[in-house]
Amino acid sequence: MQHNSHAVVIGGSLSGLLMSRVLANHFDRVTVIERDIYPDEPAPRKGVPHSRFPHTLMLRGQQILEQLFPGLKSELLDKGAIELDSIKDVAFLTPNGWAAQRDSELALLAFSRDLLDWSIRRRLAAFSQVQFLTGASVTELLTDPKRQKILGVSLHQHKKFNPESNPESNPESKSELNFESNSESNQNLYADLVVDASGKASHTPQWLRKLGYEAPPETEINAFVGYVARIYQPPPDWDVNWKMVFMPTAPPQQIRGGAIFPIEGDRDNPHQCRWIVSLVGGDRDYPPTDDAGFLAFARSLPSPVLAEAIERATPLTPPYAYYGNENRQHYYEQSPLPARLVVVGHAACLLNPTYGQAMTVAALEAMTLDQFLRHQAIDKLDQQTHALQKQLAKAHQEAWTAAISIDYRYHSTQGKPINAATRFTNWYWDQLLELIVDRASIHHTFLEVLHLLKPSSVLLQPSIFGQILAHSFSKRWQRFTSPSESAISTR
Structure with missing residues (x-):
């Protein structure tokens, strides 16, 4: 009997939605587990408290979506x-x-963020293999007896079983979702891959400790x-x-x-x-x-x-x-993890949202997953999920570096000590902001980096670096040659 492949996504916010869309290219079935009950129209919901705040989709994110x-x-x-x-x-x-x-x-x-999420959920509903299980929370990860690979999740249903699928097709039955009841209110859901996209409230570190694994290293920078x-x-x-x-x-x-x-x-x-x-x-x-x-x-x-x-x-x-605008990165790519588990989005890398790149980073992660699965068979995931986690980590590195470089500049920032590289980045950033006022080419390249169309390294190209040095030297020379205020006052 042929095995029908199944992926489970924990969390139905933007990162989870984009991951589900990509997984639908490679798995027979995809189940999105979301604690909230989705609104019927674009509207705020408890699980996305920052939806009431500004959101823009950078150009790279637009292209991917x-x-x-x-x-x-x-x-x-x-x-x-x-x-x-x-x-x-x-x-x-x-x-x-x-x-x-x-x-x-x-x-x-x-x-509005509500409009984007609602529009994507409607699009996903057209995929017969994608199913939303709302009003439910994952309580633990299921493993094999040796605790070397994840076999699925155990979940708690807050409301009556409510699989939301394509409204134009018949909902899949409970048995087809591979449910196994382990108590009156808890159920086991088995899968070939589990993706944690549950955001900053992710419980994966605690679940890993319960399974005998160490939680991954963590860095928090809070301004x-x-x-x-x-x-x-x-x-x-x-x-x-x-x-x-x-x-x-x-x-x-x-x-x-x-x-x-x-x-x-x-x-x-x-x-x-x-x-x-x-x-x-x-x-x-x-x-x-x-x-x-x-x-x-x-x-x-x-x-x-x-x-x-x-x-x-x-x-x-x-x-x-x-006020929850800290930066926090869990280095899952550096830790031994059970196979068939990956962590994405804010569950892996939480970015200060005031810099506006998180949605595009979620899109980059989704494309990373898609490219990986195009070259890896699902039955080989036992050996390959750690390599996938390493690739996913690269997708958010540019945005992470930019966010913490700015947040390090505040007086009260808590986190690891600032290093020479960050000091240089901050100095360079200051010079760029001065030059973009009236230098069109630098302003354009600066925005290409912010849109995640180009890596930040392009801002160090000789044509820009030379202008930065000349500008800095000019300011120093003017201060050196201009009479000081005290000298002027004594004339």
Whole structure:
């Protein structure tokens, strides 16, 4: 009798959804286990507390999602998502002033996170081999007697058994999902591969200890960054030369920042743009959540543009706060693990979300998994899952390095000591931000790196490195040759 291959994905947020889409290319059945009950329309849910905050899909992420779900971009635009030029349409305030706005081919896609997740879930529902098991939590990993490979998961069903599958086909039966009841409320679900995409609340370290394995090494870099956001209706007569405002923090001197992100309108008027306005503070300088405090924080930013905009706009929601913005990496690729288990997304590498690259990193991980499975037979996973975990770790390394390099700049950052390489990166970053104000080619390359289209190493190419050195030397020479303030005062 032929064995039907089965993969289980723990967690049905974006990372889990993208992994499920890729696994559907290679497995006969894919089961997504999600603790929440999904809403019937784009709406916040408990398992994605940061969905109320700005989300943009970088260009590399757009390319991957369009490859996985052809026509998704058009569908999002039809639902009111906003496409904008990363240079022309963005008012970007650097520590050295506003960056010049000019045409580019670097398109951003702005929308609510709820719209993206809902759209992808609907697309996945069209795959007959993908099934959603909602209202359920995994309680432990199942192994062979020698505890050398994972055979599935044990799960607790919070609500009545509720497999959600293609609404146009007959749901698979309980037996077809390879369930084995081990108590009144717990069930065993067997699989050939288990993917933990359960996010920062992942229990894999505890499950591994229970099986006799050591938890993987871990690094946490916490700059105590928090942000508060609320949705506004723009004023009807609003006429400006930007679609988005981006005033990032610039630690250690400037620890407050803010942004205005356009998103789709409400369900009745999706193409009537709304704004998500987000305020951010590091070093525990968290933005307030009361109306007066929110506006006062906005007024304290280096430019009045954001505060003036929201004073004329109409608030549609109260301010929402989110303070869990640390960076944390579990080095599963460095640890001996049981076979047939991989850990992805925030369960492996949690990134400070204020830098906007996490969704694209999830897409890169999904493509890494797809490429791996194209060259590895499923029946060989016992020997290959550790190699897969190493490849997955490479997918988030660029974004991890960028995030911690910035967060190290805050005064109160907790984590391993800063090293010479990070100091150089921070110095180099400062010079870049000064040059992108009026140097189009550097600004363009800088954004290509942020969009994860190119590795950060391109910013060290001779044409840019030479300009950095010349700029730094020029500043030093001016300070050396210019009379000091004290000398001027005594004349």
